[in-house]
Amino acid sequence: MTVTVSRARPLALLTALLLASGQACVVASAADNDVLIRNALVFDATGRAPYAASVLVQDGRIAAIGTGLKAPAHTRQVDAKGQALLPGLFDLHTHWTPNAEPSTLPQIATRYLDAGVTTVSDFHQPPEAYAPRRAWLQRIAAPDVKFAARMSTPLGHGADWGDENTTRWVNSPDAATAAVKQVAAYRPDFIKAFTDGWRYSNAADNSSMDEETLTALVEEAHRQHLRVFTHTVMVKRGKTAARAGVDALAHSVQDGPADAELIALMKQHGTRYSPSLAVYLPERVDGSGKARAGTEAYRQREANFANALRNVKTLHDAGIPIVLGTDAGMTGTPHGTSTLRELELFVQAGLTPTEALVAGTRASAEALALDDRGSIEVGKRADLLLVTGKPWERIGDIRNTWQVYVAGRQVVGKGVQLPEGNRATLLPPLRIDALVDDFERADQRTALDTLRNDDADGGNDRTVQVTDVIDRDGGGKALSMQARLSSKDDAYAGVILPLTRGSVAPADVRRWKGVRVDVRGDATVRLEARGLQGRRWAAPVAASGTWQTVEIPFHALQGQPPYRAKGPLPAWRGDDVQQLVFTGTGAAGTKIWFEIDNVRFY
Secondary structure, three states: OOEEEOOOOOHHHHHHHHHHHOOOEOOOOOOOOOEEEEEEEEOOOOOOOOEEEEEEEEOOEEEEEEOOOOOOOOOEEEEOOOEEEEEOEEEEEEOOOOOOOOOOHHHHHHHHHHOOEEEEEEOOOOHHHHHHHHHHHHOOOOOEEEEEEEEEOOOEOOOOOOOOOOEEEOOOHHHHHHHHHHHHOOOOOEEEEEOOOOOOOOOOOOEOOOHHHHHHHHHHHHHOOOEEEEEOOOHHHHHHHHHHOOOEEOOOOOOOOOOHHHHHHHHHHOOEEOOOHHHHOOOOOOOHHHHHOOOHHHHHHHHHHHHHHHHHHHHHHOOOOEOOOOOEOEOOOOOOHHHHHHHHHHHHHOOOHHHHHHHOOHHHHHHOOOOOOOOOOOOOEOOEEEEEOOOOOOHHHHHOEEEEEEOOEEEEOOOOEOOHHHOOOOOOOEEOOOEEEOOOOOOOEOOOOOEOEEEEOOOOOOOEEEEEEEEOOOOOEEEEEEEEOOOOOOOOEEEEEEOOHHHOOOEEOOOOOEEEEEEEEEOEEEEEEEEHHHOEEEEEEOOOOOOEEEEEEHHHOEEOOOOOOOOOOOOOOOOOEEEEEEEEEOOOOOEEEEEEEEEEEO
């Protein structure tokens, strides 16, 4: 197997093109996305049996399929004899979270490319982060990432830890309709509704969304041309979701067998099924769950997983489309490899390897209404995967990645050189103005044009807070935070002031000495600076019943333990800060308040 170039272009021109595009390259003599993949065994995901053919890619799309194709001028040729050519894989359910490993966008993107995954749905980001993350993805070699707008009920799953700028809280048809209209302005790719609060018999249940609210949510989403996926894990709530017209259940129903009523409702409303078996595997994809074998929680996971496997087969045999999502980024479910494990679990559940591959390609494309990909057909996007073997006979062969193409550009394989940005772990730090927020803007955004967020302890017993801009004595505005603390010993409430949009890029604050703020309140107040990879630094802020101006020098900020992890305390650098957070604490169950104004660096 060799890679040849029919006609090389000058190196200087190639270098200029690469620098201008910031995209992946293959070798110095392959400037274009045009490629002729010769002599492959093609699995096109259309239902046709695999066949020998060549595939011509031009301008990022499949231009021709057949035998005896000739390469036009300046077209690179790849001899794929002995290789299987498939559509790029999908993963419709992932979380690109900073609390997983890897935790950084370029490294997560590269993991998916290495696994042959060319389209990914990220369920984790707040709408404010869509634009900066989309821009970042354009600068590197990456799969096509689709972003979900998150919606839940108050204290529902997905809303029990974040504020409404991360996950919208809805508990009525009117609230659901309004919320969809609000998030639509951010141009999400689809909606994720957390509708089922069952906690797998291993924890206290969250609240669940009623059918009328979910129906209104779906109707408005469809008016906005947005598909709706739901977090649904119980049979009875699967029926609710189907009656409401959702497009896909994004988890396994696993409290019992899928029955005839559920099947009929899913058929009637065209509801697909994305079982995310990988996240429910009792031993976990990375093996981390084995340490809990024999515990009651592990036995419950085994029982739930047995139901999940059976229900995949039952629903598939009944004609319900199975699609591929993993919940990767959650505990024990690594990015990339979990997608391949999900295909193997489909086969373990009773699908044939061919059926599993269709689920991970064409059926998943259809679930998101992406009619430009998911199969190898003329005119489709050239998202392609070359592997050694015959995965339609032995699903494990899907792991034998040889080459991967995203929109015709090779991103995996011998000789590929990815952009420098794929090796970076962060965006370049941004220089920002000294004034963070004086709370004078009428649109509830900071002086840095970022969106403020609330921050409080999570869980069903959660601190209740109200944060609002108020008139300050003597003129001007200030931010008021009032809260009733939960009964937990570590209860708190606070406000997050992002330094960059969506807290995606870091800010460089090294030219200043510290933070100055006007403050008053009846609470124990502290300032926390949060940075990349969960790094945190904190210092107390003196507050009393009267306004005073307080300066917190950077050298007073003390490193804090990593979030939900053990590790060394971070040293202050100043070039990797993303947020300033003011929090208030007090005795469990009590009411606290504080007010801040004129937050700036000095």
